[in-house]
């Protein structure tokens with residue numbers, strides 16, 4: 066590679082101008098949410114699910130804030146997610162939920178110091194055969210995704226493991242169902258049969274079920290980032306993410322004129338409308354158009370017509386002072402937005418966050 070050439074090109078390049086669309090992450094609110102969930106966990110300590118790049122809000126901003134708040138157990142899904150997290154916290158505090166599927170996974174685990182969550186007898190044997198060491202163990206108590214069955218608890222492959230956290234995952238923590246209690250009892254039963262240091266069951270919604278679901282370590286994800294999976298959590302959780310989009314242009318339209326593709330909105334009167342820098346390429350899906358509004362200083366600006374790839378058009382009647390360049394709030398009470406979107410808060414966060422941060 067010709068480094069001189071690269072350098073010259075960099076020298077010539079102008080700095081990237083500021084974006085017209087931004088995701089603002091309130092790390093103070095994130096830390097407050099962790100502390101609230103930690104307190105709600107009673108005698109247990111809250112960890113943090115930081116998989117999917119901290120649910121789309123960015124490991125870079127979120128993990129240091131969680132660490133400084135006191136979090137010591139971080140959960141990711143993939144080995145590829147480890148390095149970004151261990152830039153901020155010791156590797157032994159990072160657990161990888163998908164576990165070890167190959168010798169390469171085991172080698173990577175040992176090289177980085179991140180800790181696999183063993184999910185099957187095969188994974189247990191592989192981890193032991195490649196050198197053993199501290200691990201976590203997932204027990205399936207009814208969700209039927211990952212984890213050993215209770216019937217496998219007595220297997221020598223499990224006895225051979227050095228297990229720190231013995232964990233399970235609730236299938237319906239966001240519902241009132243007898244299954245929750247049953248899963249907690251099955252984890253307790255597994256704890257009798259399997260040597261371990263700590264136990265863990267509750268995700269965000271599970272924490273709201275009460276202290277008897279908290280065991281030793283809880284694993285909130287969504288609620289840290291401002292999602293409210295159960296009504297009991299609403300008073301404890303602060304919004305963390307804000308989306309702001311810039312007003313690109315303002316125009317006057319006359320009665321009979323249409324707005325956007327297929328003129329899906331047609332003016333019945335003279336209107337002042339504004340074109341805004343957010344669209345479905347940013348995760349602001351088409352279904353968010355009709356009946357939804359952006360805000361200017363708290364005033365609602367209804368969306369007119371179809372959401373385009375990079376733009377929406379809003380009615381400026383409520384904000385006669387709005388000018389091109391102004392920032393509009395994209396309402397993002399996660400719960401509301403998810404409802405309007407027919408998306409879960411989980412899907413909303415993890416799809417919209419990364420795109421905004423890339424702008």
Ligand SMILES: *Cc1c(COP(=O)(O)O)cnc(C)c1O
Pocket residue numbers: 114116162234267268269270284285286287288
């Ligand atoms: C994602 C995940 C969590 C976090 O769940 P939330 O519902 O976001 O709080 C906890 N535990 C496991 C095993 C997970 O996969």
